[in-house]
Amino acid sequence: MIFAPICGYYGDRYNRKFIIEIGLIVWMLAVLLSTLCGPKHFYLFLLCRGIVGIGEASYVTVAPTIIADMYVGNRRSSALMRRGFELVSNFSGLGYVTGSAFSLWTETWQWGVRLTPIFGIICFLLLFFIVEEPVRGEAEHINPTPSSFLEDIKYLLTVPTYIITTLGLTSVVFVLGCLGWWSPALLQYAWAVHHGTSYISDGVKAEVGLVFGIVTCLGGFFGVFCGSMLSQIWRSGFGNISKNIHADLHVCALGSLFAVPFLYFGLILSSKSMILCWIFTFFAVTGCCVNSAVNIDILMSVISVQRRAIATAIQTLISHLFGDAFSPYLIGLISDALRGEFAKFYLVLLLVFGIRHERSTLAHFIALQRSLFVPNFVLCFGTLLYLISSFYIDRDRRNADKLLHDEQFIIENDSDTSPLIDGVERPLTI
Numbered sequence: 001m002i003f004a005p006i007c008g009y010y011g012d013r014y015n016r017k018f019i020i021e022i023g024l025i026v027w028m029l030a031v032l033l034s035t036l037c038g039p040k041h042f043y044l045f046l047l048c049r050g051i052v053g054i055g056e057a058s059y060v061t062v063a064p065t066i067i068a069d070m071y072v073g074n075r076r077s078s079a080l081m082r083r084g085f086e087l088v089s090n091f092s093g094l095g096y097v098t099g100s101a102f103s104l105w106t107e108t109w110q111w112g113v114r115l116t117p118i119f120g121i122i123c124f125l126l127l128f129f130i131v132e133e134p135v136r137g138e139a140e141h142i143n144p145t146p147s148s149f150l151e152d153i154k155y156l157l158t159v160p161t162y163i164i165t166t167l168g169l170t171s172v173v174f175v176l177g178c179l180g181w182w183s184p185a186l187l188q189y190a191w192a193v194h195h196g197t198s199y200i201s202d203g204v205k206a207e208v209g210l211v212f213g214i215v216t217c218l219g220g221f222f223g224v225f226c227g228s229m230l231s232q233i234w235r236s237g238f239g240n241i242s243k244n245i246h247a248d249l250h251v252c253a254l255g256s257l258f259a260v261p262f263l264y265f266g267l268i269l270s271s272k273s274m275i276l277c278w279i280f281t282f283f284a285v286t287g288c289c290v291n292s293a294v295n296i297d298i299l300m301s302v303i304s305v306q307r308r309a310i311a312t313a314i315q316t317l318i319s320h321l322f323g324d325a326f327s328p329y330l331i332g333l334i335s336d337a338l339r340g341e342f343a344k345f346y347l348v349l350l351l352v353f354g355i356r357h358e359r360s361t362l363a364h365f366i367a368l369q370r371s372l373f374v375p376n377f378v379l380c381f382g383t384l385l386y387l388i389s390s391f392y393i394d395r396d397r398r399n400a401d402k403l404l405h406d407e408q409f410i411i412e413n414d415s416d417t418s419p420l421i422d423g424v425e426r427p428l429t430i
Helices: 003-011 016-034 039-068 073-106 110-114 116-129 149-156 160-194 202-236 247-268 274-288 291-302 305-324 327-353 359-371 374-389 393-414
Strands: none
Touching: 003 016, 003 039, 003 305, 016 039, 016 110, 016 116, 039 291, 039 305, 073 110, 073 202, 110 116, 149 305, 160 202, 160 247, 160 274, 160 291, 160 305, 160 327, 160 359, 160 374, 160 393, 202 247, 202 274, 202 291, 247 274, 247 291, 247 374, 291 305, 291 393, 305 327, 327 359, 327 374
16 A cells, blocks of 8 residues: 555656566566565564565556557457456455365465466566567547646546545445455354354365455456446447446446345355355445456546546555454454454343353354445445435546647647657658
């Protein structure tokens, strides 16, 4: 989170491909070193895991701007959709799958983590030898002039759509963060309650993690795909579907709202039917992931070219700081408070009526289940934010286009060449 604005600032001014390459190297080394830390080096382990975020900050903030400089319109939306597949489905869902599988196979968690730097090496080689960085602003045929960091921040504060959609994205990330952290634990307790035991074996934990990873992977894939395709079709109009210039925002709002009932019933059914719980969890994750690619497409349409990386970085900082970095702690805090009340209730049953319960497991399950109802209200709030932003997006897009044309006009009048076309400066012709 801390390094996201730094990477965003330099991403608007310097070679973005080089920034991502450095970030990948830092990420791979930090991941590998974290697996070598023993039980006596817990703080060193935390440091390494923190450094992992430095590497992630580089490509999360800079990569979308490279894609934006390669494509425009629906082609840009499709490219951002493919990026969403990789971030949401592959890296998040497959992390649970491979981690659980390797922990069962090797009987240690380290090898599941050591597998990821191999993919990092492949990405680094592909980036180094194949990817060519486009000229900044190439898709819009301009070569923007960078401004100061303070001017960038002042500019971002004048774009209501950016501010409101950042809060909307934060709401969704809040939900995904607490689900990713607490759902496996909830389902483990649900399994114990369903089988009337307080003992949860390592095999059950690994199985829950494996299935949750598959569900997350599939839900993320379908969420990103459906969100991006629906926004493109709705934006352009198709058949009986009329054209909607606010399609991106409406799709994000519908995705958040769609997830609410499935998340609620998934929690209710978790201790009664694991299969139904997995099905409802799949649809809840699908709804939450609908805006993954669409939200960044909205950002690119309302922010001027020379400030897209810093805008992505600030959005990443806020969405993670108040989203998935904060939500697991808050849900855990609520769960602990509720479990304390349940413990008192079970103590009264034991002393007054002599009724015994598996207090620890049942109390953990009920408290965690009740605390996970909070994300439903957060999703409703996110839906409202996306709808509110539809009142501002037309003006913000016009302002972004005006800045784009002003920049293009300045370049045409201050040089003897035309704007950059296909990455090559061509002489003006009459």
